[in-house]
Amino acid sequence: MPASVTNFATHFFVLGDPLIYGADASIVLVTLAILFVLTYFKKWGWLWREWLTTVDHKKIGIMYLIAALLMFFRGGVDAILMRTQLVWPGMHFLQSEHYNEIFTTHGTIMILFMAMPFIFAMFNIAVPLQIGARDVAFPYLNAISFWMFFFGAMLLNLSFVIGGSPDAGWVSYPPLAGPEYSIGPGENFYLLALQISGIGSMGTGINFFVTILKMRAPGMTLMRMPLFCWSVLAASILIILAFPALTAALALLLFDRLAGSHFFTMLAGGNPMMYINLFWVWGHPEVYIVVLPAFGIFSEVVATFSRKRTFGYASMVASLMTIVVLSYLVWAHHFFTMGAGPGVNSFFALASMIIGIPTGVKVFNWLFTMYRGRIRMTAPMLWTVGFIPNFVIGGATGVMLASAPTDYQYHNSYFLIAHFHQVLIGGVVYGMLAGMYYWWPKMFGHMLNERWARHAFWWFNIGFYVCFMPQYLVGLMGMTRRIYDYPGDMGWNTLNLVSTIGAYMMGIGFILLVLDVVYSIFYGERDKTGDPWDGRTLEWSLPSPAPHYNFARIPIVTARDAWWIMKEARRGDLTDVSTTEGVESVRVTQSKQTAPQSLKQSGPLQPIHMPKDSGRPFVLSVCFFIFGWGLVFQWYWMAIPGFLGILASLLARSFEKETSYHIPVEEIEKTEAAYGRL
Amino acid sequence: MTVAEHHLHEWEEDHDLPLEYSTEEGGLKIFGFWVFLVTDMLLFACVFSTYAVLFRHTNYGPTPVGIFDVKGFTAETLILLTSSFTSGLGTLFMRRGQKGALIGWVLVTIVLGLSFIGLELSEFIADVQNGATMQRSAFLSAFFTLVGMHGCHVTFGIFWMTSVLIQVAVRGINTVTAPKVFIVGLYWHFLDVVWVFIFTVVYLIGELT
Amino acid sequence: MNKPFWTKWRHLMFVLLVPLVTSGCGERYLVLNPAGPVARIEQRLIILTIVMVLIVVIPVIILTAVIVARYRDRPDRTAPYMPEWSESKVLEVVWWGIPIVIIGIIGTFTVRDTFRLVKPQLPEAPLTIQVTSLNWKWLFQYPDQNIATVNYCKIPTNRPVEFVLTSDAPMNSFWVPQLGGQEYTMPGMAMRLWLQADKPGVYFGHGANFTGKGYAKMAFDVVATDAQGFDQWTKQVKASAPPLTKQGYKNLTTKQDIVGKQEFSSFPPGMFEADIRINGGMYMKHQLKEATD
The missing domain is CATH 1.20.5 (Single alpha-helices involved in coiled-coils or other helix-helix interfaces)
Structure with a gap:
């Protein structure tokens, strides 16, 4: 050679x-x-026709879910490798460089390629069905969003075996991640992968913002929306307002690395602190982007499985929106120790603590939704109840961290690590798993096995405490994050050993969860009714899985918990309503008048207007991948054709004539008859 | 049931609204584009703030006063402001259904856009020849990135406008092309607004300090 | 799940207690064992915040367990069931109110201590030590004594020490848990952190912000002795150690490696300030002034 x-x-x-x-x-x-x-x-034709070219939000949601679970696995393996290295001091399992790569990809993948697609999976699966729409506002853009995420994730994952992974931490602070100290393509992979998938996320934010504001079924006022939709609206606003800062930070750092500019370099006047600010102007809202949808899911699950209306709905909405506003005023709490001065630190400390107030209110409202209810401890409910103590502890340590002078002692120690894992796992992961168990029958038409689910939950939940509670302690003992080895005489050994055991327990929990999925695909109970949980919102009025046009007739909404009201009307037990408040009686009379109409499906069906499938989102994203790959290695002969391909795909879409079609009435009747709904 | 019926017939035209808003799809796209403009504006805001932080960091190299060409940026400003006006005229004639006038004004807009880009490029080339490159200092990195990012937007807008122009010429003014004309016009006005900020923050303040 | 919910919780509590019991003595909790006034102020605030948040955490966890146990759906359940009960002004006011009060208390003390920790309150003139984080070592320069050390420093007890922090490598963080909280060391910046030791001892310090391959080995010691011992030590270093030359400093910065403890009898004057200036400090006039005044 x-x-x-x-x-x-x-x-x-x-x-x-x-x-x-x-x-x-x-x-x-x-x-x-x-x-x-x-x-x-x-199956090649099937793959292309049914999945790669689909613009159906339900299928896109399923693809997001599969991708999220795969990335959860990859990030989880990273975590297990790290905990194995840290099991005792002087362990020769990973080299320093390798450990650095692994914690970098662990953080990046878990936040951007696990949590983000997981919430987008839930957005896609539930939102259009909950608001009574036939798809999102921009189905074509929705497909682009998914494929951009997918190829961004591919780019980052390939760096493990080709070119080398990024190794400057998931925050990628310059100058460590800049051209001076990070040589090789690793950081370029990070920057381009995040940039490409970030474009997709921005698209999703815009899409769901417009969908929720403009596509709700008649009668569904904002204050009648399910709380999950509110949380998605809040998260979409955050995405729209926060992601541009990430785009800017990544682009400027990329210019430093590829074009030799001096934004964040040490020499020639660059200012690394600017990157840190831009990153966290996105980074803190990002935390709420992933956790608010989880809050939304908990609200749905708690109400459904307590067979009770959500307690304090208006309070819940108010607290969501308060969090949206406040989350922009707290970014500097990620660097209290950067010397901003006592005035600035006091402001950001107070703003950060104040976020604890609306969050606390939400916890109380969930508890009082269960209070005087009838609680069924199903899998989604297990994860929800497991979440509450978890999040209360995580929130409490969050308030502790928000206190600037004490943060000088917790910052970058294992105390911080334990805190954000507790809110991100306890909040986001528990929430997404609750949502997955909850909407699984709606997605696939069968239930997940409850026995396996309970085993998975208890392994994961107990493993969580075993893993992370010791980390709070070891942080107070002075152990800092991101070290691949530690001195053996500091008293950290036992706690690290226990923590590693906990990590393995969580790993077992995850394996059980996957086994549950595999088992249930073959043996899970089939959902014939479309409403296996006795649900309250519109998605449960449809068969499982829903036909691709969702609603043969767009429902008319008369109150909150629209489907519950329709069922009550059908059962004729409206007289049982125990409330005496005026609003309630109005609601009841209204539903009496209108609910039977929408149930009987009177009047002839109309043809349904649907978007056409298209392979172009996939092609466009492949071009982005080629473009990104070319830039990673600075192979401009590859980047330029990729770029031209992007332009050509955009142009082709612009000139496209027929982007939609009508489903004829006969076909709708046939489909509905097959579900036994005609 | 009237609301629901309306919803079911979403592809049908509503003649009370301007042409670009007359289908549900057109209205959604325009609303969605407004939201996109918010994100783009914030992206510019981030780069503006980076420029503000770095514009004194000249690394003993060229300073704003040293490289800015008053005549050049004044001409660029006037050209871009005029093009925003002509683009607005295009939208106006689109609403009146006058295809010829629409095409004419959009063509004028494209020509003005091209001359703007030409001037900006010649300014950049002159800077580079004088040793004021992006690699020279943090100030110049920020300057070229901020102004260049706007220039890239304008260039993209020219291609986009041309593509819409061809569609209008071939397919006429209808419920599909009308929102496109309207949206590309919005984009063009937005770039004009961004330029006003660049003119103030970069060029005027640069000359004054 | 056949067992009642709370029995599982009891198991959980047991698991949580194991590490506390097995990890042994409390002295190991450096953050909670302050050896100076700064760390003590921080420790008191930590304990205050822990107590305040527990006022919410414990009742909520108990409430969760009670509600789940009492309202589980069972055939013989007699607890009230009110499926439409979803509003209560009184309750809402209570749980908007409780967190507001708690956050108010914590916030007040937070702001007070944030301002209190900016500057030493003692009248005595502080000792100045200029700290530079390098890849992957710590350089300490004593401008008044004109000596320098690597990976450890000595300080006199009962006298405030003003650490002036910068970096000639990626950003790190200077942390000596028993003496007080950390602060970033950043290229082009000169930031001040004052610490003080009440009693002699060797205090563990570590870089707290990731800087690459050798970062895990960036531990250092802060050795506190009485004033006499400190003077003796400076004299001894002056007499016996080699000087730090410009070339020697260059070797320290450019060789990205891990080294042991070192002493130098002198260092090139103005080196610390020049470093800050070239790394960006020249654009931040107030920073430079702080570093050099």
Whole structure:
């Protein structure tokens, strides 16, 4: 082999580490297996027609969910590797460089490629069904969003075996991540992967903001919306207002690295603090972007499984919106120790603590939704009840961290690590898993097995406390984050060992969860009714899985918990309503008048206007991937065609004539008859 | 049931509204584009604030006063402001259904946009020839990025406008093309507003200090 | 799940207590064992905030367990069921009110201490030590004594020490938990952190912000002795250690490696300030003034 080729290969492929050879082998094997299965069962056409070109929000939601679970696995393996290295001092499992790469990809993947797609999965699956719409406002953009996320995630994941992973932490602060101290393509992978998937996230934010404001069924006023939709609206506002800051930060750092500019360099007048500010102007709202939808899911789950109206609905909405506003006023609490002065620190400390107030109110409202209800401890409810103590502790340590002078002692220690894992796992992951169990029958038409679910929950939940409670303590003992090794004489050893055991328990919990999914695909109870949980909101009025046009007739909404009201009207037990408040009686009379109409489906059906499927979002995102890949290695011969491909895809869309079609009445009747609903 | 019926017939035209708003799809797209403009404005805001932080960091190299060409940026400003006006005229004639006038005014807008880009490029080339490159100092990095980002937006707008122009020429003014004309016009006005800020924050303040 | 909910919680509590019991003595909790006034103020505020948040945390956890136990859906359940009961002005006021009061108390003390910790309150002139974080070591320069050390520093007890922090490498953070909280060391910036030790001892310090490959080994010691011992030590360093030359400093910065403890009898004058200036300090006039005045 010529020397130039050898030289190229050794820089291109990451060599010399058995773990990475293992990853290489598994990637090749899995790819081959997928190719084989698709070819053997002649599924290529099916894959293209049903999935790669779909603009159906339900299918896009399912793809987001699968991607999120895969990324959860990858991020989880990273976590297990880290905890294995830290099991005791002087462990020779990972080298320093390798450990640094792993904690960087762990954080990046968990936030941007696990939490984000997971919430987007829930947005897509539930929002249009809950507001009585046939799709999102911009279905084509929705497909673009997904594929941009997907190829962004691919870009980051490939860095593990090709070119080398980023290793400057998920925050990627310059100058460490700048051209002076980070040589090689790793950081470029990070910057471009986040940029590409970030464009997708921005699209999703705009899409759901418009969908919720403009596409609600007649009669569904904002204050009649399910709380999950409110939380999605709040998260969308946050995405719209926060993501541009990330785009700017990443782009400018990329210019520093690729074009030799001096935004954040140490020399020639650059100012690294500017990056830190821009990053957290996005980064803090980002935390609420992922946690507010989880709050929304808890609100739905608690009301459904307590068979009771959500307590303090107006308070819940007010607290969501308060959090939206406040989340922009707290970013500097990520760097109290950057020397901003006591006035600035006091302001950000107070603003950060004040966020605790609306969050606390939400917890009380969930508790009082259960109070005087009839609680069914199903899988979604288990995760919700598990969330409450978790989040209360995490929130409390959050208030502690928000107190600027004490943050000087917690900052960058394991106390901080324990805190944000407690709110992000206890809040976001628990919320998303609750949502997954809750809407699974709506997505796939079968239930997940409850017994497996309980085992998964208890392993994960107990494992969580075993893993992270010791980390609070070890933080107070002075252990800092991001160290691959630690001195053995500090008294940190036992706590680290316990923490590692907890991490493995969580790993077992995750495996049980996956087994539950696999088991239930074959043996799970089929959902024939479309309303297996005795739900309250409109998605449960549809068969499971919902037909691709969702609603044969757009429902007319007369009150909050629209489907519950319709069912009450059908059961004729409206007289049982125990409230005496004026609003309630109005609601009852209204529903008496209108509910039977929408149930009987009087009048003829109309043809339904639907968007056409398109392969272009996929092609466009492939072009972005090629463009990004070219920039990572500064192969402009590759980046330029990629860029031209992006422009060509946009142009082709602009000139496209027929982007939609009508489903004829006969086809709707046939579909509805197949569900037994005609 | 009237509301619901309306909803079911969403693809039908509502003749009380201007043409671009007359279908539900058109209205949604315009609203969505407004929201997009919010994100784009915030992106510019972030780069503006970076410029504000870095514009004194000249690293013993060229300063704002040293490289800004008063005649050049005044001409750029006048051209872009005029093009915003002509683009507005285009939208006006689109609403009246006058295809010829619409095409004419959009063409004028494109020509003005091109001359703006030409002037900006010649300014950049002159700067680089004088040693004022992006790699020279933090100030110049921020300057080229902020003004160049606006220039890229304008360039993209020219291509976009051309594509819409061809569609109007071939397919006429209808419920599909009308929102496109309207949206690209919005985009153009937005770039004009951003330029006013660049004119003030970069060029005027740069000259005064 | 056949067992009542609370029995599971009891198991959980047991699991939580194990690490506390097994980790042994409380002295290991450096943050909670202050050895100087700064760390003590912070420790008191930590304890105050813990107590305040527990006022909410404990009742909420108990309430969760009670509600879940009492309102589980069982055939023989007699507890009231009010599916439409969803509003109560009184309750809402209560739980908007409780957190507001608690946050108000914590906030007041937070603001007070934030201002209190800016400058030493003692009349005595502080000792100045200029700290530079490098890849991957700590350089301490004593401008008044004209000596320098690497990876450890000595301070006199009962006298405030003004650490002036910068970095000639990626941003790090200077943290000595028993003496007080940390502050970032940043290129082009000169930031002040005052600490003080009440009693002699060797205090553990560590870089707290990730700086790459050798970061995990960036521990250092802060050794506190009485004033006499400190003077003796400076004299001894002056007499016996080699000087730090410009070339020597260059070796420290450019060789990205991990080194042991070192002493130097002198250092090139103005080196610390020049570093800050070239790394961006020249654009921040007030920073430079703080570093040099």
